[in-house]
Amino acid sequence: DTEVTQTPKHLVMGMTNKKSLKCEQHMGHRAMYWYKQKAKKPPELMFVYSYEKLSINESVPSRFSPECPNSSLLNLHLHALQPEDSALYLCASSQANGVPYGYTFGSGTRLTVV
């Protein structure tokens, strides 16, 4: 299995809702990432987990809460989002160290906040 699987593919949520994005990989990668991509812009790093511990939080608002329950799963919990948070959310995984041969992106969750 050489894929990063993200669910759901599309999500529409209200500003008072709580929802979660899921990301799963079975490549044995010990580093996992959340990116946010607005239309016509490059992906921007949000969070990095290494060996299930949060290594980087790129000053992301607290309405986004990441969680790494085990080495294969990465969640992004969403609460009280704003319409400007509408974007494509990408998960990625890689080896923790060494040459990044296997750096892999998922297909993303397209989030719309109404």
Next chain:
Amino acid sequence: AQSVSQHNHHVILSEAASLELGCNYSYGGTVNLFWYVQYPGQHLQLLLKYFSGDPLVKGIKGFEAEFIKSKFSFNLRKPSVQWSDTAEYFCAVIAISGGYQKVTFGTGTKLQVIP
């Protein structure tokens, strides 16, 4: 800190024309470079990658890129583009730190191929 510059923001070509998209990077460590493509409304797809060895890298769909260390460049090329190559192209550099690999993307180049 690493950075990537893509100087061409929007390129318009006719079918069968040759393509070259510029990418320059700045990074003091070991260089790992990627080119990604994103078709309209779709997710990122890896076109090709360079880690070491032969500086001329061949990827999918007839694309290739050349790593020129002295110029800090990793330009993407294709001899003859097709309408289906219309997409956004992102160059990226990966920095390997303690326990993770951080990708920095360029701002992207929108390629429009006219039939």
